[in-house]
Amino acid sequence: MVLLPLISLAAVNWLMNPLMLFNSPVIDGLNKYKTQLFFALHVVKPYWAREYDPQAVILGSSRAGNGMDPAMLDATAFNYAIPGARIDLLSRIYGDVRDGQALEKVILTLDFFAFNASPSAITLRDQAINMRLRGGDVRPGANLFSLTFNDHFNALLSWQNTRNSLRTWRYQEAAATGEIGLIEYHRNGHWQQTLPRGRAQRENFRAIEREYMQTGWFPPPLKTYTFESPEFAAFDELESLLRTLHADRREVFLVISPLHARFMLAMELAGLGEEFVFWKRELVRINAQVANFYDSAAYPLWDFAIATGPNLEEVPAAGDRATRMEYFLDGQHYTTALGSIILKRLDEPALMPGFGWQLSTDSLDSRLREAESLLTAYRISHPADMQELSQTWRTVSGN
Amino acid sequence: MLFNSFEFLFLFLPVTLVIYTLLCRLRNPVWPLAWLLFASLLFYGWWHPAYVALLLISIGINFFVGQVLRSQGVARAQRKRLLVAGIIFNLGLLAWFKYADLLAQSFSRISGTEFDSLGIVLPLAISFFTFQQIAYLVDAYRGRVKHADLMRYSVFVAFFPQLIAGPIVHHSEMLPRLNDASRNRFDPQGMAEGVSFFAIGLCKKVVVADSLAQLANPVFSQAVSSGTFNSADYTIALLAFSLQIYFDFSAYSDMAIGLGRMFSVQLPINFNSPYKAVNIIDFWRRWHMTLSRFLKEYLYIPLGGNRKGSARRYLNLMITMLLGGLWHGAQWQFVVWGLLHGIYLTIAHGFHYICTKQRLSFQSPRLRRILAQVLTLLAVVISWLFFRATSISEAWAMLGRILSFDGFTLSAAYQSTLVGSNIVQVLPARLSTELAVFSSLLLLVVWVLKLPNSQQLVLNPEQQSRQWRPNKAWATAIACLFVLSVLNLGQINEFIYFQF
Numbered sequence: 001m002v003l004l005p006l007i008s009l010a011a012v013n014w015l016m017n018p019l020m021l022f023n024s025p026v027i028d029g030l031n032k033y034k035t036q037l038f039f040a041l042h043v044v045k046p047y048w049a050r051e052y053d054p055q056a057v058i059l060g061s062s063r064a065g066n067g068m069d070p071a072m073l074d075a076t077a078f079n080y081a082i083p084g085a086r087i088d089l090l091s092r093i094y095g096d097v098r099d100g101q102a103l104e105k106v107i108l109t110l111d112f113f114a115f116n117a118s119p120s121a122i123t124l125r126d127q128a129i130n131m132r133l134r135g136g137d138v139r140p141g142a143n144l145f146s147l148t149f150n151d152h153f154n155a156l157l158s159w160q161n162t163r164n165s166l167r168t169w170r171y172q173e174a175a176a177t178g179e180i181g182l183i184e185y186h187r188n189g190h191w192q193q194t195l196p197r198g199r200a201q202r203e204n205f206r207a208i209e210r211e212y213m214q215t216g217w218f219p220p221p222l223k224t225y226t227f228e229s230p231e232f233a234a235f236d237e238l239e240s241l242l243r244t245l246h247a248d249r250r251e252v253f254l255v256i257s258p259l260h261a262r263f264m265l266a267m268e269l270a271g272l273g274e275e276f277v278f279w280k281r282e283l284v285r286i287n288a289q290v291a292n293f294y295d296s297a298a299y300p301l302w303d304f305a306i307a308t309g310p311n312l313e314e315v316p317a318a319g320d321r322a323t324r325m326e327y328f329l330d331g332q333h334y335t336t337a338l339g340s341i342i343l344k345r346l347d348e349p350a351l352m353p354g355f356g357w358q359l360s361t362d363s364l365d366s367r368l369r370e371a372e373s374l375l376t377a378y379r380i381s382h383p384a385d386m387q388e389l390s391q392t393w394r395t396v397s398g399n
Numbered sequence: 400m401l402f403n404s405f406e407f408l409f410l411f412l413p414v415t416l417v418i419y420t421l422l423c424r425l426r427n428p429v430w431p432l433a434w435l436l437f438a439s440l441l442f443y444g445w446w447h448p449a450y451v452a453l454l455l456i457s458i459g460i461n462f463f464v465g466q467v468l469r470s471q472g473v474a475r476a477q478r479k480r481l482l483v484a485g486i487i488f489n490l491g492l493l494a495w496f497k498y499a500d501l502l503a504q505s506f507s508r509i510s511g512t513e514f515d516s517l518g519i520v521l522p523l524a525i526s527f528f529t530f531q532q533i534a535y536l537v538d539a540y541r542g543r544v545k546h547a548d549l550m551r552y553s554v555f556v557a558f559f560p561q562l563i564a565g566p567i568v569h570h571s572e573m574l575p576r577l578n579d580a581s582r583n584r585f586d587p588q589g590m591a592e593g594v595s596f597f598a599i600g601l602c603k604k605v606v607v608a609d610s611l612a613q614l615a616n617p618v619f620s621q622a623v624s625s626g627t628f629n630s631a632d633y634t635i636a637l638l639a640f641s642l643q644i645y646f647d648f649s650a651y652s653d654m655a656i657g658l659g660r661m662f663s664v665q666l667p668i669n670f671n672s673p674y675k676a677v678n679i680i681d682f683w684r685r686w687h688m689t690l691s692r693f694l695k696e697y698l699y700i701p702l703g704g705n706r707k708g709s710a711r712r713y714l715n716l717m718i719t720m721l722l723g724g725l726w727h728g729a730q731w732q733f734v735v736w737g738l739l740h741g742i743y744l745t746i747a748h749g750f751h752y753i754c755t756k757q758r759l760s761f762q763s764p765r766l767r768r769i770l771a772q773v774l775t776l777l778a779v780v781i782s783w784l785f786f787r788a789t790s791i792s793e794a795w796a797m798l799g800r801i802l803s804f805d806g807f808t809l810s811a812a813y814q815s816t817l818v819g820s821n822i823v824q825v826l827p828a829r830l831s832t833e834l835a836v837f838s839s840l841l842l843l844v845v846w847v848l849k850l851p852n853s854q855q856l857v858l859n860p861e862q863q864s865r866q867w868r869p870n871k872a873w874a875t876a877i878a879c880l881f882v883l884s885v886l887n888l889g890q891i892n893e894f895i896y897f898q899f
Contacts, residue, residue, distance in 0.1 A: 146406055154405065157888070
């Protein structure tokens with residue numbers, strides 16, 4: 001009497017598989033589009049990762065998660081990007097895969113927001129994933145086996161996941177027709193987001209800019225951007241991660257994620273222009289310092305956050321709900337098309353030479369000057385965008 | 400491992416129960432006991448494998464000391480010294496693992512020196528198995544322990560249903576039963592009772608207590624100085640916590656008793672509708688009954704009890720309650736909580752003495768009862784503030800905010816924290832958050848004040864028609880409760896008493 005309803009429910013949840021924990025069949029119109037998965041990625045990704053013994057791994061935030069398709073690499077690769085991941089979380093995520101026998105290559109994507117030591121709401125999600133990583137924070141009584149068992153049973157029998165199953169089924173048609181935004185997930189960790197049919201892309205840009213000006217760069221309760229706090233020193237975390245990578249003798253590429261020029265202007269308006277430059281300087285310094293310590297070459301540090309090439313792609317006009325950009329979803333999330341260019345560029349630097357460059361201690365000053373002049377040129381040539389951004393900043397900051 | 404977890408419900412318990420039932424068919428009664436012991440140690444080791452050794456060492460040393468204390472060939476003075484040594488050993492373990500950090504922190508505060516946490520991990524259940532074994536040693540010294548062998552003694556201490564959060568089982572309640580060969584038979588009635596108790600307890604925990612935690616936690620986790628919440632928010636959060644701890648502890652007690660019955664072990668009742676108490680003395684006869692029993696038998700009475708005059712009696716009461724508070728946790732706010740209850744008990748005993756002496760009576764016994772119940776509940780709820788707050792100063796600050804009456808409706812900030820909560824999601828969308836919260840809490844207050852508790856429901860000897868019986872209707876009801884509970888297992892929340 002007890003088992004029958006439970007088994008039935010488990011069967012339904014297994015089939016619907018809203019969190020892609022199981023290898024259930026994908027059925028068009030029933031469970032193809034996983035509309036409830038995004039905020040559970042921090043819980044399920046460690047289980048996806050365990051299906052692989054990757055030769056290469058991509059670390060980063062939702063930017064890399066959306067933009068970098070591991071299938072573009074000539075290796076078995078896994079995209080271990082986690083939405084909102086801070087640099088300390090990336091370090092722990094690397095710890096989850098570092099014992100892999102086949103692992104040779106690590107692509108570490110670096111985001112400015114990930115170095116903010118000001119506390120934010122992502123901390124709870126960080127805790128959730130930390131507990132599920134090999135070598136992560138294990139609370140007494142919550143060992144990996146226990147968590148794995150509970151997570152899988154939870155996915156089969158919880159009311160929460162049953163709701164996810166119902167909502168997944170309910171939104172299939174809307175997802176298929178583009179009525180709602182769609183995210184396609186792949187077991188290799190990569191996902192691809194598309195905007196809803198009726199949404200103007202410029203509106204998406206403005207929404208992200210507003211969000212970052214309000215809380216993204218200045219999370220509550222302190223509402224500040226800082227590289228260091230009593231609990232967390234961002235650059236120390238990076239240094240520690242680089243030391244581990246050197247000790248493990250991995251082939252590593254450091255990639256500063258591409259940002260649309262508009263987004264970089266938004267950052268300047270929010271008063272973070274100098275911090276952004278300082279951040280790049282520190283990345284170069286630490287990269288060189290750690291390499292020196294290990295008596296090896298510094299890792300290639302690629303800067304794609306400059307106002308050139310695809311980062312200058314025109315944002316469709318306000319009200320234009322049809323045009324879709326090739327390289328960006330919003331100012332910070334780039335598409336697989338751009339991600340593919342970046343991944344190819346890492347191996348073939350001659351490809352699209354006008355987009356992105358390597359930063360080193362020798363080239364740093366000149367590159368930073370060049371980046372500044374490129375951004376200034378964009379600012380001058382796009383007065384309407386500047387006005388729009390200024391208006392957003394005035395609204396958000398109350399000035 | 401928690402009772403309200405998938406690995407316990409679908410892996411550990413079924414396997415343990417099935418193998419235990421099969422082993423009961425063997426002629427040798429040692430096998431089922433050995434299996435129970437193994438399963439209990441596995442259960443304990445799930446939390447932290449290294450501390451199984453600590454548990455085994457504690458069991459071994461206490462058993463050995465107990466054997467010597469029971470021995471007639473040892474001189475009384477020597478036995479007394481050994482008893483003292485045994486108690487010091489047990490309390491020493493407890494002091495080191497539980498209170499060393501508190502003492503070091505307090506010393507550094509007084510002396511103005513810098514404090515570095517000692518980093519001692521508190522072994523699970525140490526407060527419970529320590530008290531259990533102290534009682535055994537004292538009674539062994541007094542000649543009140545009849546039978547014991549290492550196997551049964553080990554099962555008595557480590558038995559997993561009561562290991563991690565009580566009840567504090569007295570050896571006389573369990574050891575004779577473990578010696579009884581007739582228990583090694585499958586008992587359908589016992590199994591039915593056990594499953595019923597367990598299902599009721601599980602539902603209380605995952606559906607009720609955990610939902611109440613969602614109302615209390617957002618408020619208690621923020622400093623009062625942040626100014627986020629108003630007096631209505633604090634009041635609701637305090638009431639929610641008062642109900643949370645009630646249902647949490649009640650749930651655990653039910654589940655422990657239920658599990659015991661599945662294995663033909665009758666664990667003592669530990670919880671008897673304490674919010675129905677008509678005075679604080681009555682409250683402590685209903686709340687954590689086995690702890691009250693231990694404190695009375697092995698602390699209050701040895702201190703002199705009420706045999707040395709009124710002043711000494713009240714002093715003994717205060718000491719007992721202070722230590723009882725400290726037992727709950729290594730933080731000074733638990734001491735304050737214990738102190739409050741000491742004061743309450745002193746006042747209650749004093750009042751009872753005056754009424755008896757002066758032969759005072761009340762016109763309306765019903766009104767007197769209602770007033771007494773309300774006053775008792777109020778006193779208990781206020782004391783929970785110190786139990787739950789992160790510090791004494793935070794508790795006082797919260798009390799100050801409650802009494803400031805600076806808001807009679809829930810603030811927008813508090814309501815925003817309740818958006819995803821079970822109570823708000825389950826009740827009709829047309830209902831405002833405030834109404835959802837108020838009506839839920841009111842229903843729960845009526846539940847705790849008026850409805851029968853689990854043992855009254857399941858174990859009522861008179862077997863009235865609406866009481867539990869092992870029939871299909873009740874089986875269906877229990878099955879529904881179980882299914883509902885399993886569906887809500889998603890968010891694992893530890894029992895409050897788990898941390899002691």
